[in-house]
Amino acid sequence: MATEEESAVKEPLDLIRLSLDERIYVKLRSDRELRGKLHAYDQHLNMILGDVEEIITTVEIDDETYEEIVRTTRRTIPFLFVRGDGVILVSPPLRST
Amino acid sequence: MCFKCEFYINPENDIVQVIGSMLSCKELVGFEMLFVSYFKELVGKEVTVELKNDLAIRSILHSLDQYLNIELENIGVVDPEKYPHMLSIRNCFIRESVVRHVQLPPDGVDIDILHDATRREARGA
Amino acid sequence: MREREARRSYVRTRNIIISPVLDGKKASQRAMILGIRHFTDRIGEGIGQPRFDSAEGEELMHVQPGVAIALGRLLPESPGTLYISNRRVMWLSDTDRDKGYAVDFLSISLHAVSRDPETYPSPCIYTQIEAEDAKDDQFEGSDAECPDESYLSKITEMRLVPHDPNQLDTLFDIFCQCVELNPEPLEGDDEENSWIFGEDFTDDGDQPEWHISEDLANPIGQVNGNHDLAHSVLHLQINDQRFEDAEEMEDANHN
Numbered sequence: 322m323a324t325e326e327e328s329a330v331k332e333p334l335d336l337i338r339l340s341l342d343e344r345i346y347v348k349l350r351s352d353r354e355l356r357g358k359l360h361a362y363d364q365h366l367n368m369i370l371g372d373v374e375e376i377i378t379t380v381e382i383d384d385e386t387y388e389e390i391v392r393t394t395r396r397t398i399p400f401l402f403v404r405g406d407g408v409i410l411v412s413p414p415l416r417s418t
Numbered sequence: 419m420c421f422k423c424e425f426y427i428n429p430e431n432d433i434v435q436v437i438g439s440m441l442s443c444k445e446l447v448g449f450e451m452l453f454v455s456y457f458k459e460l461v462g463k464e465v466t467v468e469l470k471n472d473l474a475i476r477s478i479l480h481s482l483d484q485y486l487n488i489e490l491e492n493i494g495v496v497d498p499e500k501y502p503h504m505l506s507i508r509n510c511f512i513r514e515s516v517v518r519h520v521q522l523p524p525d526g527v528d529i530d531i532l533h534d535a536t537r538r539e540a541r542g543a
Numbered sequence: 544m545r546e547r548e549a550r551r552s553y554v555r556t557r558n559i560i561i562s563p564v565l566d567g568k569k570a571s572q573r574a575m576i577l578g579i580r581h582f583t584d585r586i587g588e589g590i591g592q593p594r595f596d597s598a599e600g601e602e603l604m605h606v607q608p609g610v611a612i613a614l615g616r617l618l619p620e621s622p623g624t625l626y627i628s629n630r631r632v633m634w635l636s637d638t639d640r641d642k643g644y645a646v647d648f649l650s651i652s653l654h655a656v657s658r659d660p661e662t663y664p665s666p667c668i669y670t671q672i673e674a675e676d677a678k679d680d681q682f683e684g685s686d687a688e689c690p691d692e693s694y695l696s697k698i699t700e701m702r703l704v705p706h707d708p709n710q711l712d713t714l715f716d717i718f719c720q721c722v723e724l725n726p727e728p729l730e731g732d733d734e735e736n737s738w739i740f741g742e743d744f745t746d747d748g749d750q751p752e753w754h755i756s757e758d759l760a761n762p763i764g765q766v767n768g769n770h771d772l773a774h775s776v777l778h779l780q781i782n783d784q785r786f787e788d789a790e791e792m793e794d795a796n797h798n
Contacts, residue, residue, distance in 0.1 A: 400522040487723060506657050
């Protein structure tokens, strides 16, 4: 399908180009994670994801025991634009090379 | 100036103006306009803008500029606990840099057109 | 150029891309301009007017007399005059030359016209301000007469109440115009090269948790419980002799 030139990975963003229309994992600031199908991106890593699962992790300290209580909230979003400046990490799907 | 999508840059102030649909215009390569043109097609539709301070605003997308600053109208549901004052507001203007993400209408733009526009932008960038 | 070559040679099998700009770095670049501050730099006789930074291209866009200002939950202060330049909003007391506030458009996150008397007694321009420490936005000041700098820097809401409510739409439009004149300062290295490749961690026996992209059904909450993925990756790279450009990541890692 893709020509050799198109599938070559030279720059970090090439990896993302090859992930178009595939499910990726995105870690955002403020302990948020997203998984969704990549439908669009630009060089700032602004992205549009489809069928997104968002996971928000919050850590609270118990008043009495001082133990950390980790809570995760999940929600699904059909279609989502993500601003690139909040992106910490992007993981394309694992592929055999 | 591209005649297909009626896109041009005003030489006096460098402001990009678009009249037609440019997301599917093949002349536009590497202008960093992918998301601006995408959002232009969503004007009039309902979106939920979530800010980095966790405030979420569900509203009609009224307009946006070349930096993706967003103007919303007919604000519906917000997070009243954190910013009770937001309930009284119908229209507001949001600075692009404070946006975390925007929930979009799934029927907004054809996925294939979006993929093609993304590949064109990636080649030009 | 040598750096770029070094990075390219580093490319082998990898499946993670990491942002070059983490919170602290950006915050420190912008620390000088965030939030509301006192403004007393007036020129001219009598009550005077604000001194603009014309050397830096600051120009007056609009003057609106008869405006009260309400910062956070403090009571409104008046009478005053609103000066809007292409860079910032300034409110100057009409009676006290030493009283005034300024906020850069870069710090104004959101602005709107508010006309609902139930949430605020007078129609106003409502703004949200990006403050230095937004976590303290519930902070309540005790000294309404003269909020100190540390209080000002925590304020996340500002209301501007013009005596003539018919001016609200004009002010709203001027604010829109001015926000557009103040895009985010460009981050120095905006090249795609500044994104960092991660190693393909699936070969690393010590890090079995890295298989995040292999199995998308894997509950990610467990993977990330108290494990900071990004920092661990950065550490791995910094310790890697083959990577010549570790300095930038050192910076990023000091957050």
